[in-house]
Amino acid sequence: MNASHELDWKDIVHRCFRCGYCKFTEDFLDFNCPSYKNFRYETYSTGGRMWLIYGLISGEIEWSEGAANAIYACPTCGNCIENCRFDKFKDFLVDFIELARVEASKAGFTPKKQVNLLKRIENPEMNNPYGELNSDNENLKKKYDLPDQAEWVYFIGCTSNYRQKELRDATIKFLKKAKIDFTLIDEHCCCSPIIRTGQVDPVKNFINYNLLKIKNTGASKIITSCAGCYKTIKKDWLKFQEVLGIEVFHTVELIKDLMDNKKLKFNSEYKKKITYHDPCHLGRHMKFYDVPREVIKNIPGVELVEMKRNRENAWCCGAGGGVKIGYPEWAIETSRERLEEAKSTGASIITSICPFCRTNLTDANEHYDMNLQVIDLLEIINNIGYTIIN
């Protein structure tokens, strides 16, 4: 089965047993579906949601605001994929939720706040979900003396380019120091926010635009510091486009490679206790667990401590899938639970490799006065200071 937007998924949704495993951690000791844990109503777990979806697509239930709310109140964290016991079916659970959102969009039931994401991304003066004027990145290219033609494109991503500029700048400095032959493009949104919320009509055009810009630079590789861009470009674009013709990397892979080849030397120790938060779109969705942990362990002086729920069982930060814009209070409440878990390890720092997780965790940290330091791993490395031995 191929979970493309053309598949006959409507025949498969009803195969859910409604056994309910999908809302727990693997040891069944805690609810690990943020949606069910918050709403405590079966329709807000995957089992119930699959049956609602079946009713909606078979016409037995009519679309309504209430039905759409149950379809959209899910950060697409993928815990249900990990814990569903039905092997051939489970890999597509989040795809089914996103495909149901496509149906909601066609029926005119995408909630207004999520529709705003589409309006901003489609606005030719913006092309990003934050509603900022498009940064064509020409000034950045000049500032950092970047060429027009290069082997790599650093795909900054909207969150880093408009909300987490420290991460963007730390990434550019890192790539320059590592003597990576890279450039920037006048990028438009990778489309993660509108794919997640089922508003897919313009996606193919956006992919074609970005791919053309990348190919015009002569690049064959993309590097990004964003978990959302990484998963979207590497996995979701292939649902709309048969072949990409480019390789996709996360910055942390390059850091690990330099460390393995003894080319990265830290200028000082960093005597801190750190815990690592797995971004759902890198962890469960891309099985990307070890590389960031190995990088952290290689920083001299650092003690890495794990939260009780980690890797496949990680508790979501609560921001994904359109939840941050659609349900802002619930989004930070979900992050509050993550920060409490981080605090219970004795760590003073929670790090991750996703600017969107960082935004939501930071918002919760400030709102609930949690007194933790929330910082991206690349920024930690930038702050310690390092030498690249070429």
Ligand code: SF4
């Ligand atoms: S999605 Fe899987 S685990 Fe959840 S109720 Fe259905 S069959 Fe059971």
Ligand code: SF4
């Ligand atoms: S993706 Fe996450 S929040 Fe959504 S139903 Fe599955 S476990 Fe629950």
